Amino acid sequence: MSTIIIYTILTLSIIGVLSAIILYFVAQKFKVYEDPRIDLVEAALPGANCGGCGYAGCRAFADACVGKGELADLFCPVGGNDTMSGVADILGIEAIKKDPRTAVVRCNGTCEHRPKTNIFDGAMSCAVAASLYSGDTGCQYGCLGCGDCVTSCDFDAIHMNPETGLPEVDDDKCVACGACVKACPKTLIELRKKGPKDRKIFVSCRNMDKGAVARKSCSVACIGCNKCEKECKYDAITIANNLAYIDSDKCKLCRKCVPVCPTNAIIELNFPPRKITVSDEATVETAKPIVKAPDQTTAEAKAESSEN
Amino acid sequence: MSKLFTISPSPHIHSGDSVNKIMYSVILALAPAFIWSIVMFGLDSVRVTLLAVAACMAFEFLIQKFILQVKPQITDGSAALTGVLLAFNVPASVPSWMLIVGSLVAIGIAKMPYGGLGNNPFNPALVGRVFMLISFPVQMTSWPAIGTSGVDAVTTATPLAILKEGVKNGQPVFEIFKNLPTNLDLFLGNISGSLGEISVAALLIGGLFMLIRKIITWHIPVSVLISAAIFSGIFWMIDPARYADPIFHLMTGGLVLGAFFMATDMVTSPMNPKAQIVFGVGIGVLTILIRVWGAYPEGVSFAILIMNALVPLLNRFIKPKRFGEVKIQSNKG
Amino acid sequence: MLKSFKIGGVHPAENKLSAQKAIEVLPLPKSVFIPVGQHIGAPAEAIVQKGDQVKVGQLIAKSSGFVSANIHSSVSGTVKKVETGPDTSGYPKKGIYIDVEGDIWDEKIDSSPELNSEITLDxxxxxxxxxxxxxxxxxxxxxxxxxxxxxxxxxxxxxxxxxxxxxxxxxxxxxxxxxxxxxxxxxxxxxxxxxxxxxxxxxxxxxxxxxxxxxxxxxxxxxxxxxxxxxxxxxxxxxxxxxxxxxxxxxxxxxxxxxxxxxxxxxxxxxxxxxxxxxKNKPLFERVVTVTGKSLKNPSNFKTRIGTSIGELIEAAGGLPENCGKIINGGPMMGKAVTNTEIPVTKGTSGILMMPETEAKRGEIMPCIRCSRCVSVCPMGLEPFLLMTVSEKQIWERAESERIMDCIECGSCSYTCPANRPLLDYIRLGKGKVGTIMRNRKQ
Missing domain, CATH: 3.40.50.11540 (NADH-ubiquinone oxidoreductase 51kDa subunit)
Known part of the structure; x- marks a missing residue:
């Protein structure tokens, strides 16, 4: 019995030693020189491998950082400026600061605002629906509601709101990797500058139809009426293809454009409630509440005002 | 517009077949063998089958409801089918608690952890059966003699076990055969063995039903049976004194049950005819190898499980005949 | 043995309800909408303007490329506008609206029913x-x-x-x-x-x-x-x-x-x-369209002018059935579901099919049980279950190497899938993506 044990131990040990020797020589033979800084940079990165930087993963991004020797076109949206300054320290070069961004869904076509015109019964995928037809509402630019953005998010930062049928971004979790921007076949999602306290103002609509057509399909569609453009003092608003767009880099978050919008297409988020002053009173009726989706009473009020 | 029409991509019609229909049809196809088992083993076979079905469905329900926390889908019939197949692969005299353990292994280890229906690499019923065979070898290999049941049950050995024992003791095969049932008895199922495997005739009726209903294709069963026959025939021709003839091999043990019902399990079999034939031949050859040289008298379960493990490879490297492929080759050549 | 193709194929219930109905001529509509893109390839260019008078068979949109086709007026009357309108594709498309006035045919067209079997041209x-x-x-x-x-x-x-x-x-x-x-x-x-x-x-x-x-x-x-x-x-x-x-x-x-x-x-x-x-010198401005459906009162075959709305066809066949849940432009296997009845008949419209509500919805999607029926029915010898998975997971290289571009979108896989999986939905999507990738690579 003991001889068996001894032989077993001996055989295994010899195999082990031989393998170690072979592996050592193979490793020597196929050794590839790698800049040790790549490992350091990789360690400094968040390691989410989300691809938000445009590279296949964190390793590839680290490789690019070291290889290029400058950080002009390289930015990790997940780690932000802190991570990038860490990377810059490792490489001994200067980091380029970028404003933190966050994803914004530019469609407010809830069931009340945008009545359904048919029932979609295909695979639950926006891409499938978009390649089939314009969507289950009258608006061919609006959200399809199948949740491709939700599936694409690696950070659990975007969810469908079952009541509105629209996706909502969780600002705390969103790292602006841009996966949902790519996933949305209607290009509704945009990465916008993260304002102080997550405050943001944006045109929540992508409808490029003429005003009457857009309005017919959705009560909160942008009709391209130019009122906000005239109101803006900072040239942040442009109108193209019957559609207003607020440049988040120019916008000073003054909130002047919000009340003038006749269709409530401009949305302000995370602001304190407005003070009701005499001059504002006229606009109070159409002003947006400070919630993500307007509640029913405003929707009805809007419906009334549009009928009048 | 008052009426909302449904919009979906084509096609707009469906064959009407469903997972449920397939599963219940397979269970229906097993009915003749079940009836025969009642004839042979009496109420014990009803006890074993119902218990296995109930246990499998209960475990699946509990796992889905409380561990995975999804909507239970036990009505799709797949758990019930696993239960029936598990019951068919054990002796009618098996203790109830053992069967419940087997069901738990089948559902709780072989099926649900992989993601439930459609994702398990191994046939759950067979995993349960093999677990029981290895853990409780005595109970799993004592078969009640025909016509006895309950406490009076007299245990007996299967033809394969008698053969194995005899060959081990150096008896020539034709000597051993004197103690064995005739081929007709084997075909009808007038022998002892696991609950559902004994009657080749009853299983063939079920198999034929599935072939006609197009639930299975001929590729797997035919390749299993033919390869087993050829491979055992080679042994037999080399030395008829040491090896049994192919007809004996085909009719005994779980080969027919395995070929028609276990190997053809959709989830764990390959996805195209060519790969299915390779899969079937593998099962046939491995079964005979285990029967002739292995430690166990019967090898169908092991053969199927081994081939199950190779299914992803078969799917990856054996592709169906593509339209236009012949042309490409002839153009090149 | 009758001839047939060898790989795959299915045999859905034929339901040829209108097979014994002779072709009837549909009464002229009041107005038509003729899309300028009724064919594969570049849409034709409209050569008429608002207010123009047109005759039946008059060229109203000219072929704009090698793969393109002329479009002729199917009615006589006044051009109301040239604008976007409803289209089978599901997206609004440019087309020509014409108000019908009388039925004046272009002089060159031989409208007599006599057979002309003498072939004189080269x-x-x-x-x-x-x-x-x-x-x-x-x-x-x-x-x-x-x-x-x-x-x-x-x-x-x-x-x-x-x-x-x-x-x-x-x-x-x-x-x-x-x-x-x-x-x-x-x-x-x-x-x-x-x-x-x-x-x-x-x-x-x-x-x-x-x-x-x-x-x-x-x-x-x-x-x-x-x-x-x-x-x-x-x-x-x-x-x-x-x-x-x-x-x-x-x-x-x-x-x-x-x-x-x-x-x-x-x-x-x-x-x-x-x-x-x-x-007969007659341009393509009318075609035979089957209007059918199990609960339709009078399934028929109509000779229809291009641009007629499908609603008029449905009216002529006995009106929209009450239980209609889906309208399909084309056949049930490859046709396209449409959202409303204002969609015009185009050159590609072979039939209008109304499905009752009970058949309009797809069944509940179950997990794939790997039954391999999609593989056995695929007439191109592909593996639809695999193509769907790689398309869903966006593994385009694998999709290409598994020959996703060979798919003819016949729908046999989705038709036969017992788990009601949307196989073709995803394969079609993958085909589009892989096609784009391949075209970009060539450039």
Whole structure:
């Protein structure tokens, strides 16, 4: 019995030693020189491998950082400026600061605002629906509601709101990797500058139809009426293809454009409630509440005002 | 517009077949063998089958409801089918608690952890059966003699076990055969063995039903049976004194049950005819190898499980005949 | 044994409800909307403006490229506007709205019903007439016929196949055409043979239309170079590749055109349109449309002017059934569901099918049980379950290497899947993506 044990131990040990020797020589033979800084940079990165930087993963991004020797076109949206300054320290070069961004869904076509015109019964995928037809509402630019953005998010930062049928971004979790921007076949999602306290103002609509057509399909569609453009003092608003767009880099978050919008297409988020002053009173009726989706009473009020 | 029409991509019609229909049809196809088992083993076979079905469905329900926390889908019939197949692969005299353990292994280890229906690499019923065979070898290999049941049950050995024992003791095969049932008895199922495997005739009726209903294709069963026959025939021709003839091999043990019902399990079999034939031949050859040289008298379960493990490879490297492929080759050549 | 293609195929319930209904002429609509993009390829360019007076058969939009087709007015009247309007594609498309006033035909058109079987023109003149008439494949693919009839350099056609298969359930327009316009069709076949310079033609018909087969055999008997091939009923036999395989036994290799095996396929309705264009000077502005559905009062075959809204067809067939849950432009296997009844009939509209609510919705999606039925029914020998998975997970390289581009989108996989999985939905998506990737790589 003991001889068996001894032989077993001996055989295994010899195999082990031989393998170690072979592996050592193979490793020597196929050794590839790698800049040790790549490992350091990789360690400094968040390691989410989300691809938000445009590279296949964190390793590839680290490789690019070291290889290029400058950080002009390289930015990790997940780690932000802190991570990038860490990377810059490792490489001994200067980091380029970028404003933190966050994803914004530019469609407010809830069931009340945008009545359904048919029932979609295909695979639950926006891409499938978009390649089939314009969507289950009258608006061919609006959200399809199948949740491709939700599936694409690696950070659990975007969810469908079952009541509105629209996706909502969780600002705390969103790292602006841009996966949902790519996933949305209607290009509704945009990465916008993260304002102080997550405050943001944006045109929540992508409808490029003429005003009457857009309005017919959705009560909160942008009709391209130019009122906000005239109101803006900072040239942040442009109108193209019957559609207003607020440049988040120019916008000073003054909130002047919000009340003038006749269709409530401009949305302000995370602001304190407005003070009701005499001059504002006229606009109070159409002003947006400070919630993500307007509640029913405003929707009805809007419906009334549009009928009048 | 008052009426909302449904919009979906084509096609707009469906064959009407469903997972449920397939599963219940397979269970229906097993009915003749079940009836025969009642004839042979009496109420014990009803006890074993119902218990296995109930246990499998209960475990699946509990796992889905409380561990995975999804909507239970036990009505799709797949758990019930696993239960029936598990019951068919054990002796009618098996203790109830053992069967419940087997069901738990089948559902709780072989099926649900992989993601439930459609994702398990191994046939759950067979995993349960093999677990029981290895853990409780005595109970799993004592078969009640025909016509006895309950406490009076007299245990007996299967033809394969008698053969194995005899060959081990150096008896020539034709000597051993004197103690064995005739081929007709084997075909009808007038022998002892696991609950559902004994009657080749009853299983063939079920198999034929599935072939006609197009639930299975001929590729797997035919390749299993033919390869087993050829491979055992080679042994037999080399030395008829040491090896049994192919007809004996085909009719005994779980080969027919395995070929028609276990190997053809959709989830764990390959996805195209060519790969299915390779899969079937593998099962046939491995079964005979285990029967002739292995430690166990019967090898169908092991053969199927081994081939199950190779299914992803078969799917990856054996592709169906593509339209236009012949042309490409002839153009090149 | 009847001939058929070898790999895969399904046999859905035929439901040819309108097979015994003679073709009726639909009354003129009050207005029409004629989209300028009714074919594969570049949309035509409108050459009329608001307020213009047009006659039936007058050119109103001109072909704008090599793969494009002319579009003619189907009615006489005033052009109301040139604007976007509803389209089968599901997205608004540009088109010409015309208010109908009377029914004045262009003088050049011979509107008499007499058969003109005398072929006087040569191949080039025939091709020119086909091109002028704006003829496209009327089976649904809408590929411009004049492009198909001119083989690319270095290739030569040796056989003309006429697709009389009509393998889609419900549809009967080609069937009726074969019964009621047999002589014209044979003349059409001869014209196409002359244009292609081939000596053989074969008409493939599934044997669920025995009346059409016997009638065509009777008339084609006089022409030894035209044969009629009865085929076993199997979907998708009307697919070009499948039809060529079934009739001639030749197999087109992956990614190649039918011409690579010397075959050109045209559809029955297209052949008839060729006859009318060449022998009667009549451009393509009307076609036969099957209006059908299980709960429709009066399933029929209508000769319809292009641009008529499908709502008028449905009214003429007894009105929209109360339980209608889905309207399909085309057959149930490959047709497109439409959102409303204002969609116009275009050159590619072979049928309007109304599905009752009970059949409109898909079944509950279950996990794939790997039953491999999709593999066994795929007429291209692909693995739909795998293609769906890689498309869903966006692994485009694998999709390409598994030959996703070979998919003919026949829908046999989704039709047969017991787990109701949306196989073709995702495969179609993947095909689009892989196609884009491949085109970008070539550039």
């Amino acid at each position: 191949a080039i003149a025939i091709l020119a007439k086909i091109q002028d008439a704006g003829i496209v494949g009327l089976g649904g693919a809408t590929f411009p016929t004049h492009v198909k009839l001119v083989p690319p350099k270095g290739m030569k056609a040796d056989v003309l196949l006429i697709n009389g298969v009509e393998c889609e359930p419900y549809l009967t327009s080609d069937h009726r055409m074969m019964l009621e316009h047999t002589e014209e069709l044979i003349v059409g076949v001869q014209l196409l043979m002359k244009a292609l310079n081939v000596t053989k033609a074969a008409i493939g018909i599934e044997n669920n239309k025995p009346d059409a087969i016997s009638k065509i055999i009777k008339i084609a008997y006089a022409h030894s170079n035209i044969s009629v091939v009865p085929l076993k009923v199997k979907y998708p036999q009307g697919g070009e590749k499948q039809l060529i395989k079934a009739v001639t036994g030749r197999e087109i290799s992956s990614g190649a055109l039918p011409i690579s095996v010397g075959a050109v396929v045209t559809n029955i309705a297209t052949t008839f349109a060729v006859y009318e264009a060449v022998q």
